[in-house]
Amino acid sequence: MKDAIEPSRIVNLNQHPNAPERGGDLLHAVRDTSSRRLQQLLGNMFEHVDDALFDLAEKAENNAAQMHYFDGMREVRKRRPAVERSYLAQFSRELTDFAAQRRKPPVEAETLGAVELTLVADNELEESLAITSMISKNESRLARDLFAVNQRLAVICGGIQVSEVTSPVGPAVLTQAFRQAMRELQADMRVKLIIYKLFDRYVLSGMEELYGELNDLLAKAGVLPNLRHEHARGAVARTASAPRAQAVGEDHPAAASSATDEAGNILTTLQALFTARRGHGVGSSSVTLGPQSIPTANELLGALSVLQGQIVSHGLPAIGESGAGDISAEVAHLKDHLLNQIGALRGERPSHVSSIDEDTIDLVGMLFEFILEDRNLPPQMQVLLARLQIPYLKAAILDRKLFAHRQHPARRLLDSLADAAKGWSEESDKDRRLYDKIKSVVEQLLNEFDDDMGIFDRLLGELQEFQDLARKRAELAEQRVAESTRGREKLEQARRRAAREILDRIDGKPLPPLMHGVLARAWANYLVLILLRQGDDSPEFAEALRFVNELVASTRLPKDANGRETLRQMLPNIERALRKGLANVAFQEHDVERLLDQLRSHYAGQLGEAPATAPREVVTPAIPESIQSLVENVPDTAPLTPEDTAEQLEILPPEMRAQLEQVQAMRPGIWLEFKPAEGAPERAKLSWISPMSGRYLFVNRRGLKVGDYSPQELAATLAEGRASVLASNALFDRAMDAIVGKLSQPATTTEQE
Template sequence: MTDAFEPPKIVPLGPRLDANTGERVGELLNAVRGIAGKRLQQCLGNLFEHVDDALFDLAEKAENNATQTHYFDGMREVRKRRPAVERSFLATVNRELGGLTGNAATASATPAPAMAELSLVADADLEESLAITSMGSKHESRLARDLFAINQRLSVICGGRKVEDSSNPIAPTALSQAFRLALKELAADMRVKLLIYKLFDRYVLSTLEELYADANETLARAGVLPQLRVSAPRGGTATRTATSTASVATGGAGTDEAADPAAVELLQTLHSLFVARRGGEAPAATHAGHASSGPPPSAGELLGALSVLQTQLAAGGAQQSPSMVDGTGNFDREAVSQLKEQLLGQLGALRGMRPTHVAGVDEDTIDLVGMLFEFILDDHTLPPEMQALLARLQIPYLKAAILDRKLFAHRQHPARRLLDALAEQAKGWSPESDRDNRLHDTIKSIVDQLLHEFDDDLGIFERLLQGLQQFHESNRRRSELAEQRVAESTRGREKLEQARRRAAREIVERIDGRKLPPLVHEVLARAWANHLVLVLLRQGEESGEFRDALRFVDDFIASTRPVPDATSRQQLRQLLPAIERALRQGLANVAFQPQDIERLLTQLRDWYGQQLGEPARVAVPNAPTVAETAPVAAIPESIQPIVEQHAEPEELPEESVPVDTDSPEWKQVEALQPGIWLEFQLPDEPMVRAKLSWVSPMSGRYLFVNRRGLKVADYSPQELAVLLASGHAQVLATNALFDRAMSAIVSRLRQPDAPNSPDAG
């Protein structure tokens, strides 16, 4: 690569700005803060001036008195708390703008909760979050060009620290989050808050053009990127691109600041490989046996011929063009690789003569799109049903690539982002997790819309992408709630199991092999073990309550020792009141009924009386002793015998499987992070795709859920390693579809035994 292909750097243009001068940076940032503060204060004023009228209208239309009261209460609360809301909102925006030049860690945006700190989100919070997300994404798309310019200029005055929509305090999403934080000052019904959010959308977010225009103009006059120009790509899409004086021609594709240098270099490599495979000839020779003549087709002719093929493919919905479907009704893999031949044939039909060749840049594009969709049909990351759906997009994407050569060079190109997003959604699809067909139908609808509606308006990709993102966001919220419930339930079971084992171990260690009377052993193994479990879960092992409960175990066991002399009998009599008090409290804690507690204490008093040589209160000749009969009569069946269940460490079958900790599979397990998808194909079971949702900090087990957030399985690290080694589990790719495809295409073209033409094979 030469210097000509390096992306332009963001640098101050003009002698008046020195981004390294703290005083100057402070002046410029203060200017932006002043503009933002003034504009936002005016907008907030307009918002609150309309709240009363809007709430009054809703109150008049309320279906019942209770709802009407909610709205009237909301009006009073808004009037009272308006100054606090305005102060909080403006202070947050001002603080965040001031923090741009500081450490990124000072930002007040609340990070997403870690999986180890899962908590349920209320329905009201979910509704509020969806409103915020929808507002922010809508206006960030609408204001993409203005935002790009202000982001670039803020990056300069902040010493090169990259400012993007997600970190710009005056971007729509950031402002929406700041307003949400400010509305915490308002103790109002969620219906009232949602109305206020709609007014915030109308009177604040919808007027941000003026704020951005003032800020951009002020910074440009101060010498911050005064020559920066922003342009929208063909088709009306709002991709953020800045026009620069540098450009690179790679197969006819221009480049600019939004171009990915690695992608540009990759396209150059692909162009060279395509030329090499044609024996050094850029134009493609017509296949032998075809009568052909005429100049290479223009881009318009190519698009016209593709539109005819697209119409044939889209005609009748499921009744696809016969040439694109095989005998089983599945998408014909061979047809994907033969699209160029079909295109030349259609050009011949439209011209009346078959073209001799296609221009090199067009042939590169046709071959590249063809190989992209061949990769999709071979990509194991996608389920076969989704491969067939996405493969139908080959013609629309070839048209898009001819219309806009930047599709392969720009990671943020809407068409590229849409295909990546479709593939990411499709990755976790399975019939079991999509019983209502919502995901399948959504993806199919997008494919059908592109086939039926896409002509030359590239804006359709942005619109469909936004719809898919909204679909994903609404489903993500639901699945996250389900995941959190599953993880919390699993964590609760593990904590309970851990507490049971700890309680059993403590009791067994204190008994230390002694032969205890059946009644005492039964109390410890069942009732008192359950009491220990509850104390561990509620107060923890460091609590005084847990130490007291263990002290009782020691005293209770000590009270069973023989009392051969007066001194030992006196010591036992002194110990018994404390034992009885502790038992009353502990048994009540595990839901013993009062009559059961009294019955048990009576049996214990009788037994201790026998030990002390006192006469029994009821003498039955030849009757069994209290110690022999008490366990069945005294302990409720609901109290589980924890000691018998958990006295010995459980040997799990999977733990006994020897696993080489230096094996690739073990290292693969160690590298797994929540969010990664795996495919499981167990013997005699259907294939399952599941996402790693949570790794237990207690047991180390891996919890897997489907796309709806419902539990699929949980495995120990040893189990997972064995499944990976046997091929019953496979980690699915995490990088974007486009990136995977481009790497695979380069590898294929570099193979020394590759066919001479991309059409072949």
């Protein structure tokens, strides 16, 4: 039975005396019902956009990202009516064109995703991936109800063929219509992708109810009233799975698992891209073989196990051995090695594998080519991880969800290995603890992995436990480094503040050497001590500054009787404050008395009295510099204000401006690779940004300090190529983005050959 329709119960609208009018009325009813429901769903979706963007803005990693989300919220509020109008108008046009049979042919529509992806720019590629993913997932989920709607639409439109792609109420048309409507929105692509997710959650998820309404409406009007959904669902399932079954054979273990919703996201796009490239002759075989000649899954796994054993017998390279060229060649030629090995096992070398297995082999090969080129990994680690190509190809054949599901244990293990390896350097791993751990994981996969996928979970758990212990040790060291740096900066800031307070009160006028010495050393130290212990808003600090005022004033009194009288009244307070302050900075009692004797002698001279004792050498250590030079010798620990930053950006050359903006967007946790003029490169993590000076503190994976830089110094280091920022997202995500980008490019002549 080709369909699920009972012929005796079909109402043939073409035989109805008013068939065109009858069909038109029903289509109007379909339009009205659909528009009403879509308007409700779209309104509900937009009600949730503000909350979603606000939550993301609160969690944004930097101010720039936060502003993107806030700007997006404002743009959505402003343009929402236009988007809604455009969407409903686009839907109405689609339905009108469908009724007039002006829709594009099904083949062209079905290949839209693959063809379009080869032509779009980076932003549109992200958008296309989101669209492709939504359409694929919802076509699978809604297949049963949509099939019934499509059959009934076909009847009222004169028997035209209606598929998931051409249906005016199908996920493909509805989603593409929303994409067109989104052109009304001038928002960042990150904001648009969030809106697409909400469209999936709040609009496409409500399609069951719409299809139910439409099926009830048309069935009550006499259009296929007894259509049985069960057979229809089976027909759709058979149609969807037919190409895969032909490609892999009935006994392929991955056929069922690869049809899950998880595999429908990135895999759908990748398979479309691989298919498009094969259609253009890229990597395709000119030999057509019968199904019996295509290697089975067991043959592929058996041959891979033999190749895996050969790697084990040769052993892994040591730290000092590069071997990158040899391993790169092995990665590139694995397909040939695999076919040769199958030929050795069966006595006849096949020259072809099934399409899905070829895609899987190519995809894993491209993943490991990416690993060998990924500058986020040290070369020694690239070589080590590249040895995992065969175990991961086996895992991908056993379970296709590896590439689609972020939480897949095999994927998480490779991401964790790469994350651990990112911060590795010989200098930070002198005991080889991390290198040996990663090597141990690689060796266990090569030695033990056959077909038990549980090994990935077990090794992931062991690696995470190792990393947790290392992280705790590193955090303690980091904390000590940060505290030490913070203490030094507080001291430098206090020294500068003390010197400036003294300079302000001297006001550029000369002081007697004795007073200069007291203020520049003894009293400056006392001010620093108060700033560190009590702070600048304490009574002690105010009292200490009063002493500076009085001491300076005592040297500038008029030489008349009033001046001498004022000085006599000031001296007891000066002597009392000086004695107290010097005691706090650990002056010995006899040194304090000697200094006070010198002051008394100096003031006796000012008062025209004979000195009580003969003048002595100044007790405070003599300093060749002035207090002004003391200020200049203390590093400026004041962070740049936004006004300072804006002013600096204006005067910087464009390349430096971009680097400084990049530095200002950095947050603790990001890794950089520093390349000194001499010696090996060093990888370091941004551990702490000083709130006082704005300096950036970097540590290695053991928490030991590598260096600290002002924003300007770090920007210059980046601009000169002496440092580079390492990616913070997961290895697998980076690889998938790179692979999709590579496959989306037009094929080169070399590839086609």
